[in-house]
Amino acid sequence: xxxxxxxxxxxxxxxxxxxxxxxxxxxxxxxxxxxxxxxxxxxxxxxxxxxxxxxxxxxxxxxxxxxxxxxxxxxxxxxxxxxxxxxxxxxxxxxxxxxxxxxxxxxxxxxxxxxxxxxxxxxxxxxxxxxxxxxxxxxxxxxxxxxxxxxxxxxxxxxxxxxxxxxxxxxxxxxxxxxxxxxxxxxxxxxxxxxxxxxxxxxxxxxxxxxxxxxxxxxxxxxxxxxxxxx
Numbered sequence: 001x002x003x004x005x006x007x008x009x010x011x012x013x014x015x016x017x018x019x020x021x022x023x024x025x026x027x028x029x030x031x032x033x034x035x036x037x038x039x040x041x042x043x044x045x046x047x048x049x050x051x052x053x054x055x056x057x058x059x060x061x062x063x064x065x066x067x068x069x070x071x072x073x074x075x076x077x078x079x080x081x082x083x084x085x086x087x088x089x090x091x092x093x094x095x096x097x098x099x100x101x102x103x104x105x106x107x108x109x110x111x112x113x114x115x116x117x118x119x120x121x122x123x124x125x126x127x128x129x130x131x132x133x134x135x136x137x138x139x140x141x142x143x144x145x146x147x148x149x150x151x152x153x154x155x156x157x158x159x160x161x162x163x164x165x166x167x168x169x170x171x172x173x174x175x176x177x178x179x180x181x182x183x184x185x186x187x188x189x190x191x192x193x194x195x196x197x198x199x200x201x202x203x204x205x206x207x208x209x210x211x212x213x214x215x216x217x218x219x220x221x222x223x224x225x226x227x228x229x230x231x
Contacts, residue, residue: 024206026214032172032198033208034180035059035149037087037125040066040073041183047191048076054195056205058082059147060182061125064089064109071116078117083207085123085147086110094126094135102138110142123147123208129179131222140220147208148224149179155187165190165197172198175211177224 024031036047039062051058060077062084067074078084088094088105089112097105106124114120124144126135131146139146151171155164164180164187172178172194180187195205217223 024204024210026175026204026206026210030174030201030203031206031211032174032203033059033177033206033211034172034194035061035085035125035147035177035208036180036182037061038063038066038091039182040070040077041181042070043185043188044070044073044077044182047182047188048073048080048082050188050191050195051082051205052080054192054199054205056195056199057207057210058205059085059123059208061085061087061123061147062109062113062121063087063091064105064112067109067112067116071112074113074116075118078119083123083209084113084117084119084121085125085208086113086121086144087125088127091127093128093130095130095132099134099138102135103141106138106142106144129226131226136220136222140218143219145212145217145219146222147177147212148222148226150176150224152179153181153187155184156181159184159186161186161190165194168194169197172203174203177208177211 036058039060060082086106086109089108094102110120124139124146129148153164153168158164168178212223215223
């Protein structure tokens with residue numbers, strides 16, 4: 001079900017001085033998109049080292065306030081071929097904001113990301129995964145589909161390396177979008193084992209855009225469609 005769709009196609013984010021990414025067709029191979037919210041966190045450098053070591057890509061849904069204080073991480077994310085998404089400026093509940101306030105949260109974050117990395121986010125993930133028709137309408141104004149997740153690592157809750165690995169592997173199925181956080185140290189510590197296990201099991205670690213590119217999402221559409229979003 002499409003929500004507040006407008007007839008604008010989703011264009012890929014411009015590259016920032018990086019080698020061309022290897023084309024991955026997630027209809028032909030097994031893919032998982034690991035996504036990291038609320039960053040860049042202070043452990044982002046270590047996480048990026050791990051992703052680079054195992055030739056894995058990820059999507060980072062960034063908060064503008066942390067992009068402003070840690071721009072070097074954001075620049076590196078883009079340079080190394082990862083995807084940058086918008087996760088608001090200060091993580092408010094969009095369902096409790098006016099449309100102008102939502103616009104300001106999105107715009108300020110877009111501006112900080114562009115300043116840091118030279119690219120503009122093409123995807124939005126509202127804080128807490130909460131939104132409504134107004135959220136969708138504002139996202140459409142920015143030309144952004146809304147990307148949520150198919151399963152979560154629950155890393156923010158457990159903060160336990162073994163538990164995070166177990167939960168992540170349990171929800172990481174074909175074409176899944178997994179919610180994680182790069183400010184959780186145990187998540188970053190667990191990443192080498194998680195990536196190695198997924199790759200051993202035949203999964204390609206890809207960007208969200210690789211997962212959703214066959215979904216024909218339009219700006220303002222939410223994927224996966226959350227229950228009650230259109231009410």
